[in-house]
Amino acid sequence: MSRSESLLTEDGTASVPPSCLSPAFTPPATTPGTPVLGAAKGVPIEEGATATRHPKLLKELPEVNCIVRARIPTTTGTEIFLHLYQNSIDNKEHLAIVFGNTIRSTSLDAPRPGESEMDRMIRGAYTGRLFPGRTTSRYDDSPAISRPASAASNHHPTSTPLTTAARNSAPLVRIHSECYTGETAWSARCDCGEQLDEAARLMALDPAGGVVVYLRQEGRGIGLGEKLKAYNLQDLGNDTVQANLILRHPADARSYGLATAILKDLGLRDIRLLTNNPDKIAAVEGPGRECKVVERVPMIPLAWKNMKGGVTGKEVGEYLRTKITQMGHLLSMPAGTE
Numbered sequence: 001m002s003r004s005e006s007l008l009t010e011d012g013t014a015s016v017p018p019s020c021l022s023p024a025f026t027p028p029a030t031t032p033g034t035p036v037l038g039a040a041k042g043v044p045i046e047e048g049a050t051a052t053r054h055p056k057l058l059k060e061l062p063e064v065n066c067i068v069r070a071r072i073p074t075t076t077g078t079e080i081f082l083h084l085y086q087n088s089i090d091n092k093e094h095l096a097i098v099f100g101n102t103i104r105s106t107s108l109d110a111p112r113p114g115e116s117e118m119d120r121m122i123r124g125a126y127t128g129r130l131f132p133g134r135t136t137s138r139y140d141d142s143p144a145i146s147r148p149a150s151a152a153s154n155h156h157p158t159s160t161p162l163t164t165a166a167r168n169s170a171p172l173v174r175i176h177s178e179c180y181t182g183e184t185a186w187s188a189r190c191d192c193g194e195q196l197d198e199a200a201r202l203m204a205l206d207p208a209g210g211v212v213v214y215l216r217q218e219g220r221g222i223g224l225g226e227k228l229k230a231y232n233l234q235d236l237g238n239d240t241v242q243a244n245l246i247l248r249h250p251a252d253a254r255s256y257g258l259a260t261a262i263l264k265d266l267g268l269r270d271i272r273l274l275t276n277n278p279d280k281i282a283a284v285e286g287p288g289r290e291c292k293v294v295e296r297v298p299m300i301p302l303a304w305k306n307m308k309g310g311v312t313g314k315e316v317g318e319y320l321r322t323k324i325t326q327m328g329h330l331l332s333m334p335a336g337t338e
């Protein structure tokens with residue numbers, strides 16, 4: 001008997017107490033990917049096209065509106081700009097963490113009726129840097145500060161035919177789904193915290209800058225409470241996919257339309273996407289190909305590269321194995337761990 005069968009009856013229903021089950025099946029917004037083997041580092045997406053599948057795309061993008069932006073000096077010394085978004089499909093505060101000072105939000109910068117210069121600065125719609133006594137949101141009106149070369153333009157990469165140079169200048173993007181346990185509660189069940197840190201490290205180093213789109217789809221979209229139930233089912237012998245299914249959730253309940261809309265608002269069309277997830281690559285390009293993933297940059301677990309800071313242990317090993325064997329993630333287990 002397999003481990004999942006131990007909790008499923010003959011007709012496939014769960015033998016866990018009904019009170020533990022979610023009230024209704026949640027239809028999948030995206031479905032798990034088809035297993036694909038052996039993607040190389042930095043594969044241009046055109047060459048790796050067979051490595052992707054095409055989840056159902058939204059008919060149209062949701063509306064997004066950046067309502068505030070602020071500079072965050074970080075503990076690593078890198079400055080980031082945190083952008084907070086509202087949208088037309090849920091009430092959650094999705095975020096864009098922007099590295100570099102050339103990437104700007106169109107909706108944030110748009111003038112609002114009746115607002116003062118102080119209003120604009122308070123909501124972050126200023127150029128350059130704020131300083132005590134600044135009176136205007138506009139750069140050129142402010143003789144006290146000089147204009148750094150890197151901020152010379154607020155315009156964004158255009159979609160010219162891609163040369164290697166253009167591809168190299170496309171910004172790095174990570175579409176990251178919330179993981180309270182991995183990012184805040186030091187969980188070693190997954191590598192989510194490590195992935196967020198690694199994405200930030202790479203973006204801080206990249207002259208083209210980068211964006212982490214941080215989507216509030218905790219637990220692959222099932223929410224924290226349900227994810228914690230799934231953890232208990234994992235401790236009872238199920239893998240991460242089986243645990244979701246026993247709880248009557250899809251293996252992956254996420255969607256990426258909001259990410260596409262946020263990237264569009266930030267003026268990013270050609271992007272280099274940090275991911276191993278083929279569904280994400282296909283979905284983020286949007287219904288009208290609003291974005292183009294010109295390169296997939298793999299996220300190899302740090303421990304597999306013998307780098308410091310990697311999450312290790314039995315649980316994360318199983319988590320990664322399930323992603324590869326059941327969700328089609330473009331990773332190969334290191335020799336000796338298959």
Ligand SMILES: Nc1nc2c(ncn2[C@@H]2O[C@H](COP(=O)(O)OP(=O)(O)OP(=O)(O)O)[C@@H](O)[C@H]2O)c(=O)[nH]1
Nearest residue numbers: 176177178179190217218219220230240275276277
């Ligand atoms: N249901 C469930 N969700 C989990 C579990 N462990 C982590 N997650 C969630 O999985 C999501 C991780 O997503 P991402 O970091 O975007 O990564 P991914 O889609 O797996 O693919 P990559 O881009 O390759 O990292 C987050 O929402 C986590 O909360 C688990 O055991 N069960």
